[in-house]
Amino acid sequence: MLFKRTLKWYKLFDSEMAVNAYVELGRVNSITCGRKKICIARTSKGLFAVNDKCPHNGASLSNGYCTELGTVVCPMHRYHFDLETGRAKSGIGDYVETYPIEIRDDGVYIGFEETVWNLF
Ligand code: FES
Numbered sequence: 001m002l003f004k005r006t007l008k009w010y011k012l013f014d015s016e017m018a019v020n021a022y023v024e025l026g027r028v029n030s031i032t033c034g035r036k037k038i039c040i041a042r043t044s045k046g047l048f049a050v051n052d053k054c055p056h057n058g059a060s061l062s063n064g065y066c067t068e069l070g071t072v073v074c075p076m077h078r079y080h081f082d083l084e085t086g087r088a089k090s091g092i093g094d095y096v097e098t099y100p101i102e103i104r105d106d107g108v109y110i111g112f113e114e115t116v117w118n119l120f
Helices: 016-022
Strands: 003-013 027-033 036-043 046-051 071-073 080-082 101-104 107-117
Touching: 003 016, 003 027, 016 036, 016 107, 046 101
Parallel strands: none
Antiparallel strands: 003 107, 027 036, 036 046, 071 080, 101 107
């Protein structure tokens, strides 16, 4: 195969304590990483990251809220998106892009899929 998909990790916060102060339990907040605006949500299930742009009509998901069911709710038309899969709960075929989060000893990282050459 000429190309392959890999995950590239970017540091968002220096510690778990820093991200917990930035995103309280049951809340969402936005953060920019490179040119991507990310919506970060913290629920009792953990920390989640999705693209901030709602796939329905482009509203900022970080202006919405998250639920105990593990969804982020868009502030514009109140569509719910699953924080783990990105799938809209309302039956429409929309998906919001999700990103993995890793909490490591030296900080909190987000992973973006990238396509790279696979020559050898
Ligand atoms: S813009 Fe988000 S649900 Fe319509």
